Amino acid sequence: DPKIIQKPKYLVAVTGSEKILICEQYLGHNAMYWYRQSAKKPLEFMFSYSYQKLMDNQTASSRFQPQSSKKNHLDLQITALKPDDSATYFCASSQEGNTLYFGAGTRLSVL
Amino acid sequence: AQSVTQPDARVTVSEGASLQLRCKYSYSGTPYLFWYVQYPRQGLQLLLKYYSGDPVVQGVNGFEAEFIKSNSSFHLRKASVHWSDSAVYFCAVSTPGNTGKLIFGLGTTLQVQP
Numbered sequence: 001d002p003k004i005i006q007k008p009k010y011l012v013a014v015t016g017s018e019k020i021l022i023c024e025q026y027l028g029h030n031a032m033y034w035y036r037q038s039a040k041k042p043l044e045f046m047f048s049y050s051y052q053k054l055m056d057n058q059t060a061s062s063r064f065q066p067q068s069s070k071k072n073h074l075d076l077q078i079t080a081l082k083p084d085d086s087a088t089y090f091c092a093s094s095q096e097g098n099t100l101y102f103g104a105g106t107r108l109s110v111l
Numbered sequence: 112a113q114s115v116t117q118p119d120a121r122v123t124v125s126e127g128a129s130l131q132l133r134c135k136y137s138y139s140g141t142p143y144l145f146w147y148v149q150y151p152r153q154g155l156q157l158l159l160k161y162y163s164g165d166p167v168v169q170g171v172n173g174f175e176a177e178f179i180k181s182n183s184s185f186h187l188r189k190a191s192v193h194w195s196d197s198a199v200y201f202c203a204v205s206t207p208g209n210t211g212k213l214i215f216g217l218g219t220t221l222q223v224q225p
Contacts, residue, residue: 004154033211042115043155043201043215056212090154094211102147102154 003027004103006091011108013081020067021076021106023091031055031096032074034066037105038087049074050096081110113138115202117216125224126194132187132219134176134202143210144185145203146176149218155201161185172196197223 007022025032034046048056052068063085065077078085088105114137124130136142143162147155159170166178176187185202199220203213 002154031211035213040217042217043203043213045212045214048211058212096211098210099157099160100211100213101157104152104154
């Protein structure tokens with residue numbers, strides 16, 4: 001059974017709309033992350049959270065907002081979607097300082 | 112800034128053959144090094160990692176990698192591949208004190224032919 005659940009697996013959105021990507025982890029980890037993989041680019045670090053607090057933000061745009069309502073949740077809200085936002089978004093978790101475990105990703109297409 | 116280069120976008124080998132997937136990194140100190148594998152429709156799974164000590168590290172499913180500091184390399188090896196090893200392999204680096212922020216290479220797609 002997957003220990004990091006990302007929902008939905010696939011998402012199609014229109015330009016200008018808003019979407020929320022869901023991530024839940026059942027590994028008991030205290031740190032969670034978002035990474036993005038765009039076409040022809042390597043996986044790129046976006047955010048890290050520890051104990052539900054933002055630790056690092058490498059995303060220039062404020063259109064991307066992580067939301068942590070519970071210790072094992074880190075959702076990603078994306079507003080005013082653009083075609084360039086099309087990518088696969090991976091959630092990950094770790095016991096801080098240790099190995100990252102990744103979810104299967106949400107593939108977002110913005111038309 | 113750190114960076115990771117995986118020069119081979121795609122590698123094709125026959126089942127039972129040996130394998131080497133190349134990875135070079137750019138970092139002035141000694142980084143933490145990782146290899147992840149991604150099977151179709153799944154998340155990334157850790158194969159092995161190097162933090163310090165013996166430069167040859169063993170991973171799951173018979174994979175190993177060798178850290179060569181003088182060459183800034185961390186190539187992945189396997190003595191005999193199986194068709195089920197077909198997947199995308201990612202090399203990644205992080206730095207001490209910043210282990211959650213991985214810098215990834217573009218990945219190498221491995222196809223094992225029967």
